Amino acid sequence: MKKTLLTLLAGFALFASTAKADIALSDNLTMYGYLDMWLDGYDSDTANDENDFGVQELEIGFAWADEGPWSAVYELSMDGGNVFGGGESTDIATETATITYASSDSLSYTIGNILTYQGFEAFDATGLYQYSYSGLDGASLYSADYAFGGSVDYVTDDYSLGLWIGDSSGNASYEALFSYTAIPDLTVTFVAADDPGYDSTNVWASYDYGDYTFAAEYYEDEQLGQLETDTTMFLVYKAFGDAGLTVRFVDGSDLTDAGVVNYERLTISPSYSFSDSVFGLVEFTFEEEENGETGEEFAAEIIYSF
Numbered sequence: 287m288k289k290t291l292l293t294l295l296a297g298f299a300l301f302a303s304t305a306k307a308d309i310a311l312s313d314n315l316t317m318y319g320y321l322d323m324w325l326d327g328y329d330s331d332t333a334n335d336e337n338d339f340g341v342q343e344l345e346i347g348f349a350w351a352d353e354g355p356w357s358a359v360y361e362l363s364m365d366g367g368n369v370f371g372g373g374e375s376t377d378i379a380t381e382t383a384t385i386t387y388a389s390s391d392s393l394s395y396t397i398g399n400i401l402t403y404q405g406f407e408a409f410d411a412t413g414l415y416q417y418s419y420s421g422l423d424g425a426s427l428y429s430a431d432y433a434f435g436g437s438v439d440y441v442t443d444d445y446s447l448g449l450w451i452g453d454s455s456g457n458a459s460y461e462a463l464f465s466y467t468a469i470p471d472l473t474v475t476f477v478a479a480d481d482p483g484y485d486s487t488n489v490w491a492s493y494d495y496g497d498y499t500f501a502a503e504y505y506e507d508e509q510l511g512q513l514e515t516d517t518t519m520f521l522v523y524k525a526f527g528d529a530g531l532t533v534r535f536v537d538g539s540d541l542t543d544a545g546v547v548n549y550e551r552l553t554i555s556p557s558y559s560f561s562d563s564v565f566g567l568v569e570f571t572f573e574e575e576e577n578g579e580t581g582e583e584f585a586a587e588i589i590y591s592f
Contacts, residue, residue, distance in 0.1 A: 308349065309592060319346040319361075319592055322411045326585035342411065342587070347382070355388045381409075381432055396437045402430040403448055403463040403477045406490035406503045406519075415532040416555035417569040417585040420503070420519045422540040422547060424571065424583060427517055429479060429486040429507050433459070444468035457482040471495065484509045499523040514541040530557040548576035565589045 308316035322342040344364045351357035361381040384398035401409055405428045407419055418424030435452025448463035459481040466474040471494040479486045490503035500522055507515040517538030524531050536551040550573070557567035571583040 311348075314352055315348065315350050317346065317348055319344070320410070320412050321590045322587065323589075324417065324585060324587045326417070326583065345381070345410065357386045357388070359384050359386075392441055394439050394441075396439065397435075399432050399434050400437055400450060400452075401432055402428060402479075403450065403461050404428040404430060404479060404486065404488045404505075405477075406475075406492065406501055411587070411589055412565075412591055415499075415521060415523050415530075415557075416534060416553050417567060417587050418553065418571055418583065420505075420517060420534070420536045420538065420551065421515070422538070422542070422549050423573070423581070424551075427505050427507070427515055427538075428488070429481070429484045429509075430461070435459070454481050454483065484514075486515075497525040509541075512541065513539075513546075515539070528559045530559075531555070532557065550574050563591050565591070 308318045310316050321344050323340070324342045325339040342365070345361060347359065347361040349357070349359050360383050363379050363381050365377040365379075380399060382399060382401060384396050384400055386394050386396040388394040407426070408414055409426075409431055411417075419426040421427045433452045433454075435450055437448060437450040439449075440447045444467060446463070446465040446467065448461075448465075450461040452459045459479075461477060461479045463475065463477045465476075466472075472491070473493075474491045475489070477486075477488040479488075484507060486505070486507040488503070488505050490501065492499060492501040501520070503517075503519040503521075505515060505517045505519075506513070515538070517536060517540075519534065519536045519538075521532065521534040523533075532553065532555040534551070534553040534555075536549075536553075538551075539546055539548045541547075551571055552573075553569060553571045555567055555569040557565065559565050566588040567586070569583070569585040569587075571585075573581045573583070
């Protein structure tokens with residue numbers, strides 16, 4: 287098992303119903319991935335109606351590990367577009383591409399293209415409890431996603447520490463993480479990022495109680511000394527066997543070309559696990575801005591994981 291903190295955090299966020307079972311290609315090499323198809327429509331008082339559909343993403347990953355301390359991961363992502371339908375451009379990109387050396391069961395060193403420590407809401411669709419993100423108009427909040435650098439991660443049953451250092455336009459960029467996991471079913475995480483272009487603070491907590499998951503997150507982002515994002519999110523997920531229901535509320539502010547926009551988002555998202563590999567959901571989101579502008583969003587999504 288990899289001892290990197292990124293794997294731990296990603297695994298915590300995944301639905302059990304969509305957890306992938308790696309395909310063994312050899313004794314040391316496995317393959318995994320998912321195919322994400324979606325339909326969404328956005329209707330607001332100020333924007334033209336839009337409807338999109340097609341393949342959101344095809345992701346294929348390879349994980350290699352020998353019997354010693356070394357392991358490697360490579361993930362290739364193809365975002366949907368004209369090839370699949372939906373009328374958007376196609377983008378092929380490398381996501382995770384890392385080599386890890388585990389010097390002990392707890393301590394590991396990783397170099398490569400690494401996903402940010404930031405965020406309760408996962409980067410991949412397989413780690414989300416709903417379709418959209420908490421940002422204005424459903425956008426992702428976080429100041430970073432994937433970047434090349436190196437990390438040192440120390441993981442125990444009670445807590446985890448992580449430090450990532452990379453390059454940003456010739457200057458150093460940092461992320462530091464502390465995660466507390468000593469209490470069963472409770473995770474509390476703090477992440478601070480310091481980059482020449484931004485400074486961000488991310489605090490989130492999640493607690494599993496029977497069939498319920500409760501989560502809360504605070505995120506603040508300053509870019510070039512100006513507060514750009516200041517958002518608080520609350521989420522409740524209830525499992526009903528193979529079915530589930532997510533309710534999320536967001537109170538936030540975001541800096542746009544028109545200035546700072548204060549907004550609230552309420553999301554209701556029923557979901558269903560059709561099998562160990564196939565997972566689907568629908569989402570209804572209601573957004574209201576401080577100036578009185580309102581919007582309603584509907585989305586449907588189905589994910590096949592392997």
